[in-house]
Amino acid sequence: MPMDEAPPLRLRRLPTRLLTQTAAHVQRLVAQGLGDFRTHHYALLAAAEERGPSSQAALGRACGMDRSDVVAATNDLAARGLLRRDPAPGDRRSNVITLTADGENALRDLDERVRRLQDSVFAPLSEDERDQLTRLLTRVLRHRAES
Amino acid sequence: MPMDEAPPLRLRRLPTRLLTQTAAHVQRLVAQGLGDFRTHHYALLAAAEERGPSSQAALGRACGMDRSDVVAATNDLAARGLLRRDPAPGDRRSNVITLTADGENALRDLDERVRRLQDSVFAPLSEDERDQLTRLLTRVLRHRAES
DNA sequence: CCTATTTCAGGGGTACTGACATCG
């Protein structure tokens, strides 16, 4: 059959499409590089470490995660002994999520994996260009938060 | 509880995370703006128009779509009378996908919706900055194709 | 009353895998 697989002009430089295609590619690589962790797991461990003991709702807001997904990811991590879920003393609705020693070790390992992933995914970009990309995306995201 | 919802430092400027979060945001807006069409539908209509009658496999490659998803999207569009699926005369395995007049009208409508979506999503960016973003993403994607 | 937290059940769009029959 034909050997021409040129992308449609309309799509080739369509920013929204480029964004979603690139994101799909990146998610794929990240999923592989994270082993048996998901991005939500990493986000939650990182937030728990940086914020210290917090409620699930606070962690979810910090990570931009839905409450439902916080529950599921917390279940996973607690089952693996990477964090503890205790009833909050002052508020009987909420839990206090605390990182365990194993959780800290796992987080350090994930930090290293994530660092390597950035280098692998954004290999074609210079340091400056990665910063550019970061800034551009941050502004688009901030626009969402303000709408 | 606390009013601090500051994103974890590790995540705040992590390029892969920014990329996926921005993509999620964009996909939501696009899904709304496209009405009862999906991005695959638009991609297929655009490819069919620009390439003329083609096989499903060729359209799928042009759009970076999986063959399975081409089948599903083609079913939808054919059921709505926006394209025809005829057996290929020279190759009894494959079909020839042809845009109908209704399909062309739908495509023109979608073109306009998509154009407006770019302006809405990337409102905080100047023309130059959108081009920058496009170029950066294109290079990351090209890196995938070459790996 | 109204809001907030946790939890569950489930759906939706996207990307993909594996299998199959068909055909070149």
Place this chain on the structure above:
DNA sequence: CCGATGTCAGTAACCCTGAAATAG
């Protein structure tokens, strides 16, 4: 035999909705 095409069934990760029970 190998590879390509179309089709189908099903999975995976992520994002989201709705509802419920509980509690501030």
